[in-house]
Amino acid sequence: MKKRLLVDLSSLKNIYSGLGQIALSYGNYFKENYKSDSFPYDLTLLVPSKYFGEFGNEVHYISSSNILRKNKLLPFPKYEVWHSIHQLSRFKPMNRDVKYILTIHDLNFLYEKTANSRRKRFKKIQNKVDRANEIVCISHFTKKEVESNLNLKGKECKVIYNRVPLINNDLAVKPGFQIFEPFFFTLGVINPKKNFHVLLDLMKLMPDRHLYITGVQADIKQNSYANLIKRRIEQEKIRNVTLRGPVTHEEKVWMYQNCQAFLFPSLLEGFGLPVIEAMQFGKPVFTSEETSLKEIGGEFAYFWKNFNPIEMKQLIEDNLDKFYQNNTLIEKEKEYAQIFSYEQHFNEYDKLYRAV
Known part of the structure; x- marks a missing residue:
């Protein structure tokens, strides 16, 4: 009898978040590649009920939006293997016989939360680590963080880089809002750890270019960070910065295709998926060197040493034209981005699913 595997894709409830996009990539991969007859495990996806059937008929579905199940009042069927694709899920196997694979993206809470x-958060994740049979981190930086801050009790921590879908040949649709060219682009959840506000002073020094910041929570009235950015744009009359909510996938592809450069001043990343997305399009990436970004950006990103706007501008001006004059560099950057492909990522997890 084949083992039964559950993969937790409950983060699809926030489809525009980074974790939502990762869950979507898992679902799409299984839709394209999983065939129950040829795999040694029966696959069930834990998803919001509106996604039932979304990833084909070869897999089974179980609802993450069931109120009773969310509150642990409705037990799960028995599975032999359970994979949590990130450490923040409210779900985990209660039966101790279930082999539990835990993927950890970051320990950002250590830097952005109050002491209490x-x-x-530490107690919750330590409990999951204690329960886990296999622990996977999405970068060597995250692995180092985990080994330094959590008690692994002798358990090995593997590294499997995030899978970044190849999107550079996807359909591109120009956004409906006004586009001023030439422009820079950035995206992400609009919160303080993304550090988008440092780009405002930079753009004051570059009036001949426009910056588009797009992301989840930009339009939420209670988002004090988004409100801070909007207030500064208005009060300081920064005419060449636009803050908007999330764009569609097709619009995102267009923005990557047509931007002059991708800017990413984030302070806390377990991986840094947009950096690799931008590189797929052969775009220069200017980023902070914080947390995992130095590792993921590698030799192809340009790193700000600090957030002094004059120095940030200088790095861009010193490298922007040189980048576009070097076709060999552009092609090597694109090749580097393809390292983080479907095949390598899911082959590693398939080995793990088979082995536990």
Whole structure:
């Protein structure tokens, strides 16, 4: 009898978040590649009920939006293997016989939460680590963080880089809002750890270019960080910065295709998926060197040493034209981006699913 595997894709509930996009990539991969007759495990996806059937008929579905199940009042069927694709899920196997694979993206809570909140979050993730049979980190930086801050009790921590879908040949649709060219582009959840506000002073020094910041929570009235950016844009009359909510996938592809450069000043990343997405399009990436970004950007990203706007501008001006004059560099950057492909990522997890 084949083992039964559950993969937790409950983060699809926030489809425009980074974790939502990762869950979507898992679902799409299984839709394209999983065949129950040729795999040694029966696959069930834990998804919001509106995604039932979305990833084909070869897989089974179980609802993550069931109120009773969310509150642990409705037990799960028995599975032999359970994979949590990130550490923040509210779901985990209660039966100790279930082999539990835990993927950890980051320990950002150590840096952005209050002391009381840090203690609570630490306890939750330590409990998951204690329960896990296999621990996977999405970068060597995250692995180092995990090994330094959590008690692994002798368990090995593997590294499997995030899978970044190849999107450079996808359909591109120009956004409906006004586009001023030439322009820079950035995206992400609009919160303080993304550090987007440092780009405002930079853009004051570059009036001949426009910057588009797009992301989840930009339009939420209670988002104090988004409100701070909007207020500064208005009060300081920064005419060449636009903050908007998330664009569609097709619009994102167009923005990558047509931007002059991708800017990413983030302070806390377990991986840094947009950096690799931008590189697929042969675009220069200017990023912070914080957390995992130095590792993921590798030799092809340009790293700001600090957030002094004059120095940030200088790095861009010193390298922007040189980048586009070097076709060999552009092609090597594109090749580098393809390292983080479907095949390598899911082959590693398939080995793990088969082995546990």
